[in-house]
Amino acid sequence: MNKISLYFENGLMLEAKSFGAEGTSVGEIVFNTSLTGYQEITTDPSYAGQFVTFTTPEIGNVGCNAQDMESKGAYCKGVIVRSYQDRPSNFRCEETLAELLKRENVLGITEIDTRFLTKMLRDEGAMMMVASTEIHDQDALKKVLDSSPRIEEVNYIEQVSTKESYIHPEGRYNTDTFQYDAPNTTKKIIALDFGIKRNILNELTHAGMEVTVVPNSISAEEIIEKVDAKECDGVFLSNGPGDPLILTEEHEKIKKLIARKVPIFGICLGHQLLSISHGYDTYKLKFGHHGGNHPVSNVVTGKVEITAQNHNYNVPDNITEVATVTHMNLFDNTIEGLKYNDSPTMSVQHHPEASPGPHESAYIFGEFAKML
Template identity: 90%
Template sequence: MNKISLYFENGLFLEAKSFGAEGTAVGEIVFNTSLTGYQEIVTDPSYAGQFVTFTMPEIGNVGCNAQDMESKGAHCKGIIVRTYQSRPSNFRSEESLDVLLKRENVLGITEIDTRFLTKMLRDEGAMMMVASTEIHDATELKKILESSPRIEEVNYIEQVSTKESYVHNEARYDARTFEYAKPETTKKIIALDFGIKRNILNELTHAGMEVTVVPNSMSAEEIIAKVDSKEIDGVFLSNGPGDPLILKEEQEKIKKLIAHKVPLFGICLGHQLLSISHGYDTYKLKFGHHGGNHPVKNEMTGTVEITAQNHNYNVPDNITEVATVTHVNLFDNTIEGLKYNDSPTMSVQHHPEASPGPHESAYIFSEFRKML
């Protein structure tokens, strides 16, 4: 392992050891409290532009495999772990995390106090940082950080969205039998790809929907024509990275779909874009919600679900002027789910596909099919 130097927006300078790719990268640092699923997190496009600090101290011990990829590659700037295990031991392992990170040009940072970093982010909030295996002078790293764009200034969905439409025909995968479920699909939808996860697509299919994934550039007019011709029954707005307030083209597109009464379902970024498109701007949380253990109350049933989360932005409380709150985060009482009053539109902030995480919210995909 080589030396890697880190400089943070608050002036902190640290040295650690590196694995994975080499080089220099700038991004926003957040922490994730999931105990398992590091490969799914690394390959989640929603982490584009970010360094992920894992609170789980042992990372790399089960290796990586093609089946657990949430997209075609890794999208985060880097990962920060207390202890990296270079010799994975699991019957499903096909390669080490180090090999995956090298191939995807993602920095790996280890032998560092991740508890300290997590406490720092909890107290001071998410912040920008730079990491380098090439530059070890704090002053030089500070110059690089200050001259680089902030995460809220970059449209990352242009980088992570598919360039060509495709039909997704996989459903839930059973790691014990190595087989996919084969449910009957009774509805057809379009999934607007802002950085969609593979397991979200699996759950949509599993709930009985035939899914065509389309680029974020597809126009509202094209989508409305497909709805009017009965080619599709509704539209899914996917998760994705970055600040939703800068996505002006997507907001205008969604406004047109809302006005045309197109059935809509949004998760995470899709949830936020629906709020903005209804006239209610999102705001940034102090350090975000990232992990697989967040309690969310279903306001319709009173049930408490343990959920997977990955977001830095949230919808405002006054959105209740146009929507009914269906889910609430019990950590901080922020809004986690909405059903809009005057249109066939629903959304959730958390990740009901739970990859990684618990599966208690998977019913939400069936609720969308019922709405269709």
């Protein structure tokens, strides 16, 4: 392992070891509290532009495989782990995490105190950083960081969205057969790809929807034309990276769909874009919600669901002027789910499709199918 130097915007500089790609990367550092699923997290396009610090200390022990990819690649800037295991042991392992990171040109950082980093982010908030296997001078690293755009200034969905439309062919992953079930679809929807995850698509098809995934560049007029021609029953707005406030073209597009009363379901970034398109701007959380163990209250049923989360932005409390709250986060009482009053539109901030889990919120896909 080669030396890698880290410099943070609060002035801190640290040294660690590199196990991924070589080079220099700038991004926002966040922490994730999931106990499992490091490959799914690494390949989640929502982490584009970010370094992910894993609070679980041992990472890499089961390796990686093609079936557990959440997308075609890895879009994060790097992963930061306390202890990396380069000799994985699992019958599904096809390659090591280091091999995946090198192929995708993502930095891997290890032999560093991730507990310290997590407490720093908890106290000071998510911040920008630079990591390099090439530059080890503090002043030089600071210059690179200061001259780089911040995450809220970059439209990352243009990088992660599909370039061509396609129909998703798979259903839910069957853990008994280690295969994907065949979909049994009765409705047709269009999924706007802002960085969509494979398991979201699996759950949509499992709930009975044929899903056509389309680039973020598609126009509202094209979608409405398909709805009018009975070729589409509704629209799904996917998860994705970055600051939703800078996505002005998406705001206007979604406004047209709302005005046309097209049935819409949004998750994560899609949830935030729906809020903005209704006239209610999102705000940035101090260090975001990232992990697979966040308790959420279902306001409708009174039940508590353990959820997976991955977001730095949230919808404002006064959105209740146009929508009914369906879910609330029990860590900080932020809004997790909405059903809009004057249109067939629903959204959630958390990830009901979580892989490898939890799965307590998967019923939400069935609710969208019923709405259609």
